[in-house]
Structures are given as structure tokens and as C-alpha cells.
Amino acid sequence: MMYLVAYAVAESENKESWAWFVKNLFECISTSAEHRWTIITNQQKGPVPTLEELYPEGHYRFCFIQLYANFKKEFRGKELKSCVWKAAKAYTRVDWEKHMTKLHSIDSRAYDWMMRLNPAQWCRHAFNPITNCNRLLNNISESFNSWVLPVRDRSIITMLGWIKRALMVRLHEWGALFEVRYGVRGYVVNLENRTCTCFKWDLIRIPCPHVVAAIFFQKERVEDYVHVAFKKETYLRTYEALINILNGQDQWPKTGSEPFLPSNKLKRPTNRPQKQRIRDPDEPQNPFKLQRKCTSLKCSKCGVHGHNQRTWKGPVKGKNDGAASSSKNVRSRQTFMRFKSDAISGEASIGNQQ
Known part of the structure; x- marks a missing residue:
């Protein structure tokens, strides 16, 4: 299980960047002996001298994958690889010496190359038991590099925000x-x-x-x-009590008191009582009801906008026009009645001829 402790974005991996990072890291975590920190590096020139200077009492190891990558640049072969890896994984000094003796018999120069390194930095049998750690590899950092690969090309703020949220989900x-x-x-x-x-x-x-x-x-x-x-x-507990039922008014018990009389001060309004409340102008209106708002009324008597014939007060506009129109209607009715009587008499004469 990988748990990230700290991460930073630097201009490059150099001694100054590592010194700044390690200094801030040790300010956040305690460097006392009882915490038994074990630090695994990949043999870079930057972190090793900086760590030894700031935390000399720490336990340092080399990532054996990186160490073997440097080893195989000069010494190749399956037998050499088997001897080196078995020697690094040995938990006892006896097993470690057996594999190192076999390595010496195969290639003495490879044996000398490995022995120039401190066994406490790459052999399990030489690790301090106080660390409670037997790790030989630093592949946790490689897992982190592949983990953040989708956002490595983003801006710094976006990338750091994504890492923070991903760590929150994981931890x-x-x-x-x-x-x-x-x-x-x-x-x-x-x-x-x-x-x-x-x-x-x-x-x-x-x-x-x-x-x-x-x-x-x-x-x-x-x-x-x-x-x-x-x-x-x-909700059920709130309304679990029943509302009391009552008999009709004719069965109410008599109290013996005088009946209440209607108040003399109550005055009935002259207009029809209003049932609906008066709405504010900015309230939504009923879309299915025809509104008279923003409409202009026109009186059918005087032809003036602003009122109708019920609220009209005054003489009719164009009285002579109205009289002429009335006489015209009378003449039209007389003409119609005369035409009707002629039609009836014409039908009667046709019937007599038949």
C-alpha cells in the first residue's frame, strides 16, 4: 500500500532543490531516533549528501534496481545477476557470504565492485532491525510517477489540485x-x-x-x-391525535345564556363581496384567463376611449348622424315589408291561375 507523505514541484533535481525539500520535510516530521525513519534513494548525487548532512542518524538504503542497473553496465550474465540478487535478499550473514563467494568465483572484479558499497545499504542481513522494514526497492516512487502521468502535462495548479484530491480519496x-x-x-x-x-x-x-x-x-x-x-x-406521531367529532347544532346542550345578537355596527358593503384577493401588479397572472390589463375601452355611445356605455356620462357624439341612421333603418324595414307583401300576393295570383 502506497501512502504519499510529501511532494513538491522543483525546477530540476539538484542539490539545492533536494536541500530545500528535505529541510521542509524534516520540519514537518520528527527526526528523533524513536521514529526510526528509513530512507531509500536511487543513488542520485543530490539527495544522498543532503540527507546525510541534515539527518546523519537516519537509516539509508539504495534502491537495488537502480544499483543493479549500474552494476550490469560493466558485468552482464545470468549467473552474476542471480548471485547479486540472492545476496541482497539473504536474511543471514551465512547465506550472504555463500552467494558472495560464488560471485567471487565467477568474476572477482564484480565481487570487488559490490564490496566497495556498504552492506547496510543494500543487504537485508545488515539492515538495522529497529527500522521494521525489509524493502530493497524504491518502486513506490515509480508507482506514483505512473499514477500522476495523466496530469503531468497540465498546469501546476491543476496538477497539484488533482494530486491532492486523489490522495484524499486514497488515504x-x-x-x-x-x-x-x-x-x-x-x-x-x-x-x-x-x-x-x-x-x-x-x-x-x-x-x-x-x-x-x-x-x-x-x-x-x-x-x-x-x-x-x-x-x-x-409525521405520524405529530398527527396521531384525532380531531373530536361533534353532533349537529340542534343537539348542542343548552347553556341557559342569552343568545348573541348581531352587531349594529356591521355594515354590508354596497358592491358585490370580493372573493379573490387583490394581486400585486408584479405577481404572475393566470395564463388561461383573458386579462383586461393594458387594454383600452371604447364607449359604444360616444366613441371615446377610456370608458364603456355603462359608465358613459354626457350627450351622444354625432346626434344627427344617429338620427339619420335611425331613419335609414326605418326605410329599410318598410321596403322589406313591402317586398314581402308583394311576394305573398304574387304567390296567391299564381295559385288562382292554376
Whole structure:
């Protein structure tokens, strides 16, 4: 299991960058002897002298993959590789000496190349037991390099933010704190304290979308995080009491008191009582009802806009025109009646001829 302790972005791997990183690292973690830190490097020139200077009492090892990569540049062969790896993995000095003797018999120069290194930095039998660690490889850092490969070409802020969120998921997979991203925004959700920095969950006690995302990540039920006031059981307990039933008014018991008389101060309004409340101008109106708002009324008597014939007060506009129109209607009616009588008499004459 890989747990990342610290990471940084530097201009290059040099002594100055390693000194800055290691100094800040040791300020965050204790370097006392009881913590028994074991530091594995890949034999780079930068970290080794810097670490020995800042933390001389530490336990240092070389990554054996990197060490063997340097070894095989000069000495190749399956037998040499087998002897070197078996010697590094040996837990006892007897086994280590046996494999190193075999290496000497095969190639004395390869034996001398390995013996110039401190056995406590690459042999398990020489590791200090206080470290509680038998690792020979530094492949954890290689796993991290492949882990962040999809975002290595991003900007520094985007890359560091992705690493931080990925570490939160890995290290606190079953915790109660979550960072939920919504576009460029981020919110902190605490399932244990039932809080969210958007404040919606704190206010109404119903999980907001950020809390729902954290609950789904935990593979839990959203209903378990809803406040008890919104549960069905609480509603049933609230209204479990029945409303008392009553008999009709004719069966009410007599109290012996004088009946109440209507108030003399009550005055009935002259117009028809209004049933609906008066709406504000900015309130939404019923879309299925024809509105008279923003419409102009026209009087059918005087032809003026602003009122109708019921509220008209005054003489009719164009009185002579109205009289001429009335006489015209009378003449038209007389003409129609005369035409009708002629038609009836014509039918009668036709019948007599037949």
C-alpha cells in the first residue's frame, strides 16, 4: 500500500532543490531516533549528501534496481545477476557470504565492485532491525510517477489540485470528510457532523447535491442523513391525535345564556363581496384567463376611449348622424315589408291561375 507523505514541484533535481525539500520535510516530521525513519534513494548525487548532512542518524538504503542497473553496465550474465540478487535478499550473514563467494568465483572484479558499497545499504542481513522494514526497492516512487502521468502535462495548479484530491480519496476512502467539486467550485462535506460549506444542508437538514455525491461515494442511503423531522414516523406521531367529532347544532346542550345578537355596527358593503384577493401588479397572472390589463375601452355611445356605455356620462357624439341612421333603418324595414307583401300576393295570383 502506497501512502504519499510529501511532494513538491522543483525546477530540476539538484542539490539545492533536494536541500530545500528535505529541510521542509524534516520540519514537518520528527527526526528523533524513536521514529526510526528509513530512507531509500536511487543513488542520485543530490539527495544522498543532503540527507546525510541534515539527518546523519537516519537509516539509508539504495534502491537495488537502480544499483543493479549500474552494476550490469560493466558485468552482464545470468549467473552474476542471480548471485547479486540472492545476496541482497539473504536474511543471514551465512547465506550472504555463500552467494558472495560464488560471485567471487565467477568474476572477482564484480565481487570487488559490490564490496566497495556498504552492506547496510543494500543487504537485508545488515539492515538495522529497529527500522521494521525489509524493502530493497524504491518502486513506490515509480508507482506514483505512473499514477500522476495523466496530469503531468497540465498546469501546476491543476496538477497539484488533482494530486491532492486523489490522495484524499486514497488515504481517507472510508472517512467522513469529502471535498466535492462542482465545476470550478469546491465544497467540504462532513458526514459525521452533517455539515456542508454551501450551508444548505446546515439550514434545512435535507442533503444537498454535494452531500448526496459524498453519500453515494460511500455507498450509503441518502434517507439515513435526512433529519428526523422529515421522516414519516415523525409525521405520524405529530398527527396521531384525532380531531373530536361533534353532533349537529340542534343537539348542542343548552347553556341557559342569552343568545348573541348581531352587531349594529356591521355594515354590508354596497358592491358585490370580493372573493379573490387583490394581486400585486408584479405577481404572475393566470395564463388561461383573458386579462383586461393594458387594454383600452371604447364607449359604444360616444366613441371615446377610456370608458364603456355603462359608465358613459354626457350627450351622444354625432346626434344627427344617429338620427339619420335611425331613419335609414326605418326605410329599410318598410321596403322589406313591402317586398314581402308583394311576394305573398304574387304567390296567391299564381295559385288562382292554376
